[in-house]
Amino acid sequence: AQKITQTQPGMFVQEKEAVTLDCTYDTSDPSYGLFWYKQPSSGEMIFLIYQGSYDQQNATEGRYSLNFQKARKSANLVISASQLGDSAMYFCAMREVLSGGSYIPTFGRGTSLIVHP
Amino acid sequence: DSGVTQTPKHLITATGQRVTLRCSPRSGDLSVYWYQQSLDQGLQFLIHYYNGEERAKGNILERFSAQQFPDLHSELNLSSLELGDSALYFCASSAGLAGGLRDTQYFGPGTRLTVL
Secondary structure, eight states: SSSEEEEEEEEEEESSEEEEEEEOOOOOOSSSEEEEEEOOOOEEEEEEEEETOSSSSSOOEETEEEEETTTTTTTEEEESSOOOOGOEEEEEEEEEEOOOOOOEEOOOOOEEEEEEE | OOOOOEEEEEEEEEETTOOOEEEEEEEOOOEEEEEEEETTEEEEEEEEETEEEEEOOOOOTTTTEEEEOSSEEEEEEEESSGGOOHHHHHEEEEESOOOTTTTOOOOOOOEEEOOO
């Protein structure tokens, strides 16, 4: 079963506007972490933002914020004031801790974001 | 630049061959993870090593193996290669075992493997 679902294969946004990338997850573990990564066309994976399941506030990192709705199991990424350089694939990921402290991270299929000038 | 290095950047080989991908983690990081990214499977976690010890296995084929050496660099060995093994292979490192759930993974630039 899919643990991370990104329903938007592609998104378009005008430069300087805000955009929301959707992510829903599935876990029965009360303790987990959620991550967003950016993958530009050059291929590298760039860490953007982290949200812990026990964090009371939504995470923010510069122009990135995470709209965390625990009851709905969603962790949407909001990019404010989009820039042309934001054009990339965006991946949502979840980490659950296994016994012994290790874990298996699960990634969604990604959303391609294109920012228009 | 994440501080994680991977060599080679590109690798072209034939079916049935064996290749070794190398990863050097960020200075001070003890954990190394390997991932495979392909168009049909997306980004798949393969294996996790912490301070030389295997900690978790994901969707890693039996033809694939990995190890982490005392200097903490890691190698991913892929043998009896098939066309379907063509993919981008990423290594990522992080500071600790789990470091709490906040232990962030930093990815290397990847190795593009093409099997002909």
